Amino acid sequence: MAVEEKSTPEDVRAHVAALARDARAAGRVLAASTSGARNGALRAIAARLRASAASLQTANAADLDAGREAGLDEALLDRLALTDARIEAMASGLEQIAELPDPVGSIAELNPMPSGIRVGRMRVPLGVVGIIYESRPNVTADAAGLCLKSGNACVLRGGSEALRSNQAIAECVTAGLVEVGLPAAAVAVVDTTDRAAVGALITLDDWVDVLVPRGGKSLIERIMREATVPMIKHLDGICHCYVDAAADLDMAERVVMNAKTQRYGTCNTLETLLVDAAVAEALLPRLEARFKAAGVTLRGCERTCAVLPDIEAASAEDWDTEYLAPILSIRVVNGLDEAMAHIERHSSGHTEAIVTNHHPRAERFLREVDSSSVMVNASTRFADGFEYGLGAEIGISTDRLHARGPVGLEGLTTQKWIVMGEGHVRE
Amino acid sequence: MAVEEKSTPEDVRAHVAALARDARAAGRVLAASTSGARNGALRAIAARLRASAASLQTANAADLDAGREAGLDEALLDRLALTDARIEAMASGLEQIAELPDPVGSIAELNPMPSGIRVGRMRVPLGVVGIIYESRPNVTADAAGLCLKSGNACVLRGGSEALRSNQAIAECVTAGLVEVGLPAAAVAVVDTTDRAAVGALITLDDWVDVLVPRGGKSLIERIMREATVPMIKHLDGICHCYVDAAADLDMAERVVMNAKTQRYGTCNTLETLLVDAAVAEALLPRLEARFKAAGVTLRGCERTCAVLPDIEAASAEDWDTEYLAPILSIRVVNGLDEAMAHIERHSSGHTEAIVTNHHPRAERFLREVDSSSVMVNASTRFADGFEYGLGAEIGISTDRLHARGPVGLEGLTTQKWIVMGEGHVRE
Numbered sequence: 001m002a003v004e005e006k007s008t009p010e011d012v013r014a015h016v017a018a019l020a021r022d023a024r025a026a027g028r029v030l031a032a033s034t035s036g037a038r039n040g041a042l043r044a045i046a047a048r049l050r051a052s053a054a055s056l057q058t059a060n061a062a063d064l065d066a067g068r069e070a071g072l073d074e075a076l077l078d079r080l081a082l083t084d085a086r087i088e089a090m091a092s093g094l095e096q097i098a099e100l101p102d103p104v105g106s107i108a109e110l111n112p113m114p115s116g117i118r119v120g121r122m123r124v125p126l127g128v129v130g131i132i133y134e135s136r137p138n139v140t141a142d143a144a145g146l147c148l149k150s151g152n153a154c155v156l157r158g159g160s161e162a163l164r165s166n167q168a169i170a171e172c173v174t175a176g177l178v179e180v181g182l183p184a185a186a187v188a189v190v191d192t193t194d195r196a197a198v199g200a201l202i203t204l205d206d207w208v209d210v211l212v213p214r215g216g217k218s219l220i221e222r223i224m225r226e227a228t229v230p231m232i233k234h235l236d237g238i239c240h241c242y243v244d245a246a247a248d249l250d251m252a253e254r255v256v257m258n259a260k261t262q263r264y265g266t267c268n269t270l271e272t273l274l275v276d277a278a279v280a281e282a283l284l285p286r287l288e289a290r291f292k293a294a295g296v297t298l299r300g301c302e303r304t305c306a307v308l309p310d311i312e313a314a315s316a317e318d319w320d321t322e323y324l325a326p327i328l329s330i331r332v333v334n335g336l337d338e339a340m341a342h343i344e345r346h347s348s349g350h351t352e353a354i355v356t357n358h359h360p361r362a363e364r365f366l367r368e369v370d371s372s373s374v375m376v377n378a379s380t381r382f383a384d385g386f387e388y389g390l391g392a393e394i395g396i397s398t399d400r401l402h403a404r405g406p407v408g409l410e411g412l413t414t415q416k417w418i419v420m421g422e423g424h425v426r427e
Numbered sequence: 428m429a430v431e432e433k434s435t436p437e438d439v440r441a442h443v444a445a446l447a448r449d450a451r452a453a454g455r456v457l458a459a460s461t462s463g464a465r466n467g468a469l470r471a472i473a474a475r476l477r478a479s480a481a482s483l484q485t486a487n488a489a490d491l492d493a494g495r496e497a498g499l500d501e502a503l504l505d506r507l508a509l510t511d512a513r514i515e516a517m518a519s520g521l522e523q524i525a526e527l528p529d530p531v532g533s534i535a536e537l538n539p540m541p542s543g544i545r546v547g548r549m550r551v552p553l554g555v556v557g558i559i560y561e562s563r564p565n566v567t568a569d570a571a572g573l574c575l576k577s578g579n580a581c582v583l584r585g586g587s588e589a590l591r592s593n594q595a596i597a598e599c600v601t602a603g604l605v606e607v608g609l610p611a612a613a614v615a616v617v618d619t620t621d622r623a624a625v626g627a628l629i630t631l632d633d634w635v636d637v638l639v640p641r642g643g644k645s646l647i648e649r650i651m652r653e654a655t656v657p658m659i660k661h662l663d664g665i666c667h668c669y670v671d672a673a674a675d676l677d678m679a680e681r682v683v684m685n686a687k688t689q690r691y692g693t694c695n696t697l698e699t700l701l702v703d704a705a706v707a708e709a710l711l712p713r714l715e716a717r718f719k720a721a722g723v724t725l726r727g728c729e730r731t732c733a734v735l736p737d738i739e740a741a742s743a744e745d746w747d748t749e750y751l752a753p754i755l756s757i758r759v760v761n762g763l764d765e766a767m768a769h770i771e772r773h774s775s776g777h778t779e780a781i782v783t784n785h786h787p788r789a790e791r792f793l794r795e796v797d798s799s800s801v802m803v804n805a806s807t808r809f810a811d812g813f814e815y816g817l818g819a820e821i822g823i824s825t826d827r828l829h830a831r832g833p834v835g836l837e838g839l840t841t842q843k844w845i846v847m848g849e850g851h852v853r854e
Contacts, residue, residue, distance in 0.1 A: 032795050111816060117805050119815045126827050209827050230828050251850035258852030366845055368459050378544050378848025388546045389538060400553050400636050401657050401829035405844040417815065417832040418793055421805025423678035425685035
């Protein structure tokens with residue numbers, strides 16, 4: 001099946017199109033399969049991953065060697081490595097997905113209408129999901145598992161530096177599908193490092209129903225520019241926390257520290273802190289001490305710097321920057337409206353939080369801030385499919401159509417209307 | 428505000444962008460407004476439409492005169508005309524929308540999570556809706572009403588032949604909004620016939636959240652090709668009805684006749700009839716007599732023509748044609764699987780029905796046919812927002828993401844996650 005690396009873009013496109021077309025046909029079989037069959041496949045794949053640890057690590061070692069030769073940095077090499085623990089995590093992740101309720105085929109209601117027909121909606125798979133991701137090979141198993149559970153076929157295009165690892169994982173997936181009698185083509189792993197494969201996958205409108213791009217900003221931006229297939233995605237996570245005049249300052253300190261420092265590189269990490277002027281002098285020095293100890297650089301607006309003269313001044317650019325690093329921008333505002341105006345202008349629509357004990361302002365913040373997650377008295381780090389009880393997460397969306405916020409199995413489905421009559425006709 | 432007809436495409440783009448930007452700001456006010464205010468605006472607009480019947484008809488007469496001069500055909504002129512009855516229908520339609528439940532702000536559930544946070548989803552407007560439509564000026568009031576009710580601002584771009592009528596309706600809308608203290612910019616009617624306005628509206632990603640194109644196939648195809656803003660749409664309505672071997676033939680005759688002849692020009696009208704070979708000889712002659720009386724031309728596959736030697740032979744093209752006319756293509760198939768294979772290949776994913784008394788085949792058809800509406804023993808003509816109990820309809824979607832099938836007020840909203848904590852942080 002593999003295409004030669006030197007083949008033309010047309011050959012690559014034809015190859016990816018063939019994978020997607022076969023995935024479409026396999027998807028029809030998945031959509032009509034029982035939960036039991038799909039869960040059986042997930043468990044069979046998990047068992048094969050565990051049993052194949054040695055061959056997975058051989059393939060992975062070849063990727064790591066090639067990566068070192070190509071001069072990949074240590075952080076990338078670390079993400080690429082398939083350790084024993086990561087292989088076990090892939091396998092147990094699939095078993096956990098098997099335990100989740102099946103979203104496919106459920107009919108929430110079937111209501112009688114004045115005409116006599118009964119009308120409801122049945123949840124069905126999206127069809128073929130195209131997933132484009134970067135170095136972590138475990139995404140191959142995770143994404144395949146979520147798509148399989150939700151009755152979707154998928155075409156996976158991982159990073160070129162992980163090609164051998166991804167193919168070794170794909171062999172386990174294929175074997176697991178075949179073992180339970182489901183079509184192997186339901187999970188296709190693009191087996192070429194040619195970049196034309198991405199360009200093909202994102203424009204195969206006839207065969208791919210939705211894209212889930214997972215990766216750095218430049219990857220997402222490229223896909224947004226070129227894709228004709230609709231997608232579920234987020235570009236930036238510029239998250240805000242607003243500490244209101246009526247905040248409990250101990251709570252504010254705890255929430256802000258957690259939102260910024262629990263992990264620096266995630267999309268739900270706090271990037272800009274907004275502080276009501278009324279509590280700036282009481283709160284900011286306490287935070288400065290804590291952040292200094294944590295090694296976080298602070299950048300403040302003029303009013304912040306008046307309270308904290310030792311910190312850097314923020315530039316206009318800071319308010320629009322997702323640092324993904326131990327840096328925090330701070331701005332002092334005059335009350336809720338100024339805070340919400342700042343968020344409206346600078347937020348990426350991912351996650352915003354307010355810390356306050358004032359009920360009407362908490363309610364206004366919840367209602368009026370237009371982001372995929374809006375929180376009261378909680379750390380932005382909670383914006384996550386597992387923390388929200390979805391049991392799994394294929395990604396986080398800041399789009400307004402279809403799925404918004406953390407996307408679990410339901411976001412990988414759609415609904416169709418069903419109508420039950422007894423020979424009813426329209427008058 | 429009007430731009431000169433001879434201005435450059437850049438001027439037109441800047442003009443439409445300014446409308447959309449102002450709509451965005453006005454939409455924030457709408458989103459935060461009470462149901463009472465929005466319903467009050469709908470009723471105020473209805474009253475103004477009734478009170479302005481004379482001036483609406485003066486503007487409309489000018490459009491009709493210009494249309495006649497330009498040689499528009501009678502069907503188009505008829506769609507363009509604002510009769511007394513149509514003005515009343517616009518007004519009462521808005522009053523009916525005011526009576527519907529408000530979708531905005533509802534929180535279906537708020538569930539405690541293991542961490543202690545409570546998580547739910549709040550329904551919120553999409554933001555700014557761009558609507559592009561053709562000659563019927565009543566769409567201006569209908570679309571404005573649905574957007575307003577669902578808390579969305581909108582930018583409306585009607586057909587150039589209805590410009591004066593649409594502007595006269597827009598004046599009533601604006602006056603009604605202002606009367607209740609809502610921002611006039613929440614409903615913007617593009618006041619230029621320059622075609623560059625459409626090109627601008629469909630690419631204003633920063634200011635327009637979703638497009639709802641309503642019109643003929645060529646309009647939709649142009650927008651699909653050029654738009655960068657996501658859209659809710661359908662292109663074709665090639666609807667099928669499969670009469671199974673176990674059908675009640677009286678019921679089949681009733682359902683098929685209704686699906687084809689109740690109205691010819693609608694997207695949910697039957698275009699292809701599939702008949703199981705076991706009942707072809709019993710059913711087809713009965714249908715031929717009825718369709719002949721109704722003036723419907725039949726085109727059949729070889730096996731159909733063997734039963735009905737007087738009808739035309741269908742060409743390969745017929746199976747992929749939405750006639751929107753008194754023409755029906757008929758194919759005899761060997762059972763359910765062949766019927767579903769035909770649908771899979773030729774359907775536009777709009778609406779398909781089965782007529783059968785055989786329970787397992789009805790269940791399989793419901794589960795396996797992948798269209799926005801799937802029906803058992805009912806006419807495809809029921810695929811409609813009012814018949815489904817939505818109370819209103821902005822359009823019908825054959826897309827898989829977001830809204831599918833008839834789209835009412837809920838389809839014009841999205842959800843955001845809300846998180847309630849008491850200082851919770853992530854471990």
